[in-house]
Amino acid sequence: MTEESTLRKTNRESRLANLHRSLFRQIQDWWKEHNWATIGFDSAVIICLLAFGSLVRLLLAYYFRMNFFVEAFENPWNRHVYGNPNQVPFFGFSDFSHYYLSWVHAWFEEGWNPYRWPETFTDDPLNYYSYPPLFLYTLVALWRPGVSNLWVALPMVIADAACAGLVYLLLKELMKNNPSRGLAFFGALLMAIAPINLIYDGVYWLNPGPVTLFTLCSFYFAIKKQWWQTFFWLAIATMTKQNALFFSYPLFMFMLAQKTRERGVKQAVIESVVNAGLFVLTCVFISIPWLFLSPAHYGGHLLFPGKPLELTTTILEPPSNQCVTFSWSLLVLGLEGWLLGAIAFGINSLLLMVLVTTSIALLICWRVYENKLDSIEFFIWIALYTVLSHIFMPRGVYKFYTAYYVPIILVALLGSLYPLCRENKFLPFTLLFSMTLFLGFNIGLLVIHRWIVPVYLFLVCLVLAVIGSISGYLIKKQQNNSLSKTINSTF
Known part of the structure; x- marks a missing residue:
């Protein structure tokens, strides 16, 4: 071996050793940057919440299939539940049995193309797959021929x-303070037992679960201002x-x-377009x-x-299997005249x-540009x-669409009440008030007639806006008091 080749070998070994040391230091720095005790605790909390929420949903699904079934299959998990058990107007649709199961069987047994376009549209559910691909992949993920229907529903339930x-992670991020973990856990427990989600996602096995989960992931990264993750998860949700x-x-925006x-x-436009491009490319892929x-x-x-746009003030009574519009809901409640016509035109025309x-x-x-929007206010606006x-x-809207809004409304509600939680004397009242309001909203929606659901949800927005306004006032007052104390202590 020549002296030159020996020198080259030595240089390569030196560069390789330096690379190993640099990589090791980066791993050490990354490890030190994270509070692994907190991460471990939060992971344990999330696993417990997942196990508890899944168990409650499965027990409730089993109970309904034992007591309010349509067909008496020997395996309870293959039974389907009445739309209105004991005459309670849940309006739980049979999409799972009529559509989802048909799609899953056709996927495995017929090599079905979900996006085929038949020459004539009949009542065959195979003609009406109306979701992006990931929803179908969710349905077929665990099911195989010969197993019960539960395996189709399980990914949605989980x-x-x-x-x-x-919800726990979002609230913990919104309320970065000592009591935040307890309040976050309180909110997460409310979400785990939210009646709307228990009924529509846990019992009827309808579709909001996966899209809600991925949307919440997107919001979590948004409030942390980690934008490529935000739009990646939003693409998954879409x-x-x-x-x-x-x-x-x-x-x-x-x-x-x-x-x-x-x-x-300039830099903002470039980076924003890149992240928007990531969203589009993920959807295309x-x-x-x-x-x-x-x-x-x-x-x-x-x-x-969808529904074709119409430049009219027409308000039609929705059939029993169709959504209810805001204008129809107002008409049922007695609104008449030019205001109803204007609202109907605004809705029909988009x-x-x-x-x-x-x-x-x-x-x-x-508000963001003026640096006046905190994470709590952002979530209130997102809920609205x-x-x-x-x-x-x-x-x-259908009643079951509300399962998509429930965690967003819950996070906005608890976030807006957070200023009261800072005062220990108000904490018990705040927790009781928020629990009563949240569960009352859930139960109220389940028992009202579907025709007034849009107006009911509009009233929920008004209540949330009022609470958010009061919260903003209290936060500003607390900030002013804190500033005054700082000035007084300085002088």
């Missing part, structure tokens, strides 16, 4: 139960159910304003191969749940929904955005 863990696409608007304030317009087999058919199936969502998104953008964007849709 996803819904896991939302309690995300590819599970289209409703999550609504949130791309306010989250993009939030990101753009925050980056503009911190890095300037998950859409493979269906998007490229037939783009028109793929898009057509995703638009099935104008009202666009106006409200744009107003909230721009308000979030302005969530409910209003749905009840002002031209097609209206």
Whole structure:
């Protein structure tokens, strides 16, 4: 071996040793940056919440299938539940038995293309797959021929139960203070037993669970201002159910304003476009191969749940299996005249929904740019955005859609009451008030007639807005008092 080759070998070994040392230091630094005791504790809490929530949902599902079944299959997990057990107006749809099971069997037994476009649309449920691909992959994840229907529902049930863990993390992030972990756990327990989710996701095995979980993941990273993770999880949510696409608007405005304030317009636009591109590319990747087999058919199936826009004031009575619009709900409650006509036109034309969502998104953008929007206020606006964007849709809402809003409303409610929780003398009252209000909202929605659900949800928004306004006033007052004490102590 020559002297030159020996020198090259020595240099390579030296570079390799330096690389190993650098990598080891980075791992050490990364390890030291994290509080592993806290991470371990939070992980244990989330696992317990997941286990508890799943158990409650499965026990309730079994109870209903033993007592309110439609067909007496020997295996209780293959039974289906009445839409209105004991005449309670749950309006629980049979989507699981009629649609979901048909899709799963066809996927395994027929090599079914969910986005096919038949020459004639019959009542065959195989013609009406109206979700992005991830929802179908969720349904077929655990089921195999010969096992019970529970294995189709289990991923949806677990996803819904896991939302309690995300509520815990969100509240803990919103309320960074000593009592935050206890309050976060209190909120997570409320989510684990939320009656709306127990009934529609736990008993009827409907679809909101997975999209709700992924949407909450997106919100968690949004309040931490980790934007590529925010839009990645929002894309996952959107590819599970289209409703999550609504949130791309306010989250993009939030990101753009925050980056503009911190890095300037040019850099903000570039980084925001890159993150939006990640969202689009993730959606396209998950859409493979269906998007490229037939783009028109793929898009057509995703638009099935929609309703054509109409420049009219027409208000039609919804059939028993259709959504209820806000204008119909107002008509049933006795509203008449030009105001009802204006609202009906705004809903039929999509104008009202666009106006409200744009107003909230721009308000979030302005508040962030002015550095006046904290995480609690953001979540209050997001809760209002969530409910209003749905009840002002031209097609209206089902009762079970509310399972998507429940954790968002809960986080906004507890976040807005947090200023009272800082005072120990108000803590018991605040916890009792929030629990009563939240469970009352859930039970109230379950027992009212479906025709008044949109107005009921609108009233929930008004209550949340009032509580949020009071919270904002209290926070400002506490900040002023703290500032006064600091000034007095200085002089």
